[in-house]
Amino acid sequence: MIFRQLYDQDTSTYTYLLADERTHQAVLIDPVREQAPRDLALVKELGLKLTHALDTHAHADHITGAGLLRDATGCKVVVSRHAGVQGADREVDDGDAIDFGGQTLEVRATPGHTDGCVSYITADRKMAFTGDALLIRKSGRTDFQQGDARKLYRSVREKIFTLPDDTRVFPGHDYQGHLMSTVGEEKIHNPRLAMTITEDRFAEIMADLKLPPPRYIEKAVPANLRCGLTEEEFAQGTAPRQPEGPWAPVTRSPTGVPEVDIAWVKEHGCRQKMVDVREVHEFNGDVGHIAGAELVPLSMVADVAHGWNRDEPLVVICRSGGRSGMAAMLLESMGFYKIASMRGGMLGWVGKKYPVDRLEPGNLSTLRDEVFSCFVAMQGGDVEKVKPDFTGVFTEAGVDYNNPTADGLENVLERLHHRVVSQGFAREAADLRLNHFKRMVAKAV
Numbered sequence: 227m228i229f230r231q232l233y234d235q236d237t238s239t240y241t242y243l244l245a246d247e248r249t250h251q252a253v254l255i256d257p258v259r260e261q262a263p264r265d266l267a268l269v270k271e272l273g274l275k276l277t278h279a280l281d282t283h284a285h286a287d288h289i290t291g292a293g294l295l296r297d298a299t300g301c302k303v304v305v306s307r308h309a310g311v312q313g314a315d316r317e318v319d320d321g322d323a324i325d326f327g328g329q330t331l332e333v334r335a336t337p338g339h340t341d342g343c344v345s346y347i348t349a350d351r352k353m354a355f356t357g358d359a360l361l362i363r364k365s366g367r368t369d370f371q372q373g374d375a376r377k378l379y380r381s382v383r384e385k386i387f388t389l390p391d392d393t394r395v396f397p398g399h400d401y402q403g404h405l406m407s408t409v410g411e412e413k414i415h416n417p418r419l420a421m422t423i424t425e426d427r428f429a430e431i432m433a434d435l436k437l438p439p440p441r442y443i444e445k446a447v448p449a450n451l452r453c454g455l456t457e458e459e460f461a462q463g464t465a466p467r468q469p470e471g472p473w474a475p476v477t478r479s480p481t482g483v484p485e486v487d488i489a490w491v492k493e494h495g496c497r498q499k500m501v502d503v504r505e506v507h508e509f510n511g512d513v514g515h516i517a518g519a520e521l522v523p524l525s526m527v528a529d530v531a532h533g534w535n536r537d538e539p540l541v542v543i544c545r546s547g548g549r550s551g552m553a554a555m556l557l558e559s560m561g562f563y564k565i566a567s568m569r570g571g572m573l574g575w576v577g578k579k580y581p582v583d584r585l586e587p588g589n590l591s592t593l594r595d596e597v598f599s600c601f602v603a604m605q606g607g608d609v610e611k612v613k614p615d616f617t618g619v620f621t622e623a624g625v626d627y628n629n630p631t632a633d634g635l636e637n638v639l640e641r642l643h644h645r646v647v648s649q650g651f652a653r654e655a656a657d658l659r660l661n662h663f664k665r666m667v668a669k670a671v
């Protein structure tokens with residue numbers, strides 16, 4: 227597991243980034259609004275996909291970054307069912323599990339600092355993110371937001387001190403410079419909550435604390451009840467997610483895939499963005515493709531779609547409707563909500579004798595444009611950004627962009643292949659595309 231502990235100096239808040247090494251899916255625990263640019267930059271630098279922003283509770287001392295991160299990445303906002311937060315994507319309770327990229331976090335309800343406090347525990351029980359329930363050698367305060375010392379005492383005893391002694395404790399804050407502790411260490415050395423201390427004594431200690439209120443409590447609590455968004459952002463952010471009327475006659479397959487039928491795509495498809503998720507050789511092969519459809523093979527959809535507008539309607543297409551169904555479900559999980567798979571796929575389309583486009587051999591400039599579309603998809607989908615890079619390869623190879631020869635285009639293909647592979651693109655997928663285009667060049671001459 228990839229793990230980073232991040233710190234907000236102004237409010238002494240810890241934010242934790244956890245990511246699965248194989249799938250690169252990531253979660254952030256207790257992000258801070260002002261630090262959203264830092265967190266997004268780190269996620270990007272490490273090549274991660276943020277799937278969830280988790281809060282341990284509705285904080286009183288800083289504004290959560292969860293809502294902003296959702297707007298930026300499409301991740302899901304997760305918070306306790308008892309936190310009273312509006313607009314979260316998932317409300318969790320004791321015993322729930324949060325899955326991301328093959329990893330699981332267990333949710334344990336640890337109320338007492340607030341009613342909606344939860345701790346997140348890794349499946350191997352090596353790490354516990356305790357929010358403000360258990361702090362290092364301290365505990366969260368219990369004098370506001372439904373604070374209840376006796377409840378907190380029982381939460382820590384029953385839900386945290388029952389973990390193995392070597393479980394590492396990562397709290398929501400530290401005001402003394404500690405980074406982490408362990409369950410065993412806190413059971414012995416926590417002056418408020420050690421195993422030798424009774425519930426009555428804990429209640430007394432907490433009643434005697436007399437702490438000044440957190441500096442930002444007035445603005446933090448109301449904002450955190452809206453996922454950390456301002457009233458305007460909250461209104462804007464939620465409105466477009468609920469479309470006024472259906473954008474298309476979408477029905478759900480028995481497995482939950484949003485689908486539209488082929489005749490509807492024929493009538494209305496050209497007004498929508500259409501994404502064909504087959505491989506290059508299928509797109510340009512005998513079956514052909516619908517004019518105007520953009521080619522993004524299924525394996526690249528998750529990466530490329532990050533740059534797409536989630537409010538724009540989107541029809542996904544493949545050979546028979548299976549892969550496009552998977553793509554539609556994936557896109558829905560990323561926050562796209564005007565999305566449908568074309569039921570029956572290109573086989574159904576061809577069966578109805580609707581027109582298709584094919585890459586006709588014989589025209590090297592058309593082929594160059596097809597190579598360009600493929601390269602754009604491989605580089606993340608931004609045509610404007612990728613164009614100079616693409617034409618640059620022609621210059622580098624000494625090939626006339628406007629009138630390429632077959633040898634010239636092959637040379638360019640080898641260079642593009644080398645480039646995407648050295649940037650980390652899967653070699654087998656790149657080989658498949660290279661070989662397909664080489665065959666097309668051979669056919670063209």
Ligand SMILES: N[C@@H](CCC(=O)N[C@@H](CS)C(=O)NCC(=O)O)C(=O)O
Binds near residue numbers: 365367368401437441
């Ligand atoms: N000085 C900090 C205090 C923040 C504070 O009260 N933190 C809460 C967590 S939200 C707490 O439980 N603190 C425990 C303590 O300070 O002992 C501020 O003004 O923000």
Ligand SMILES: [Fe+2]
Binds near residue numbers: 285
């Ligand atoms: Fe707190």
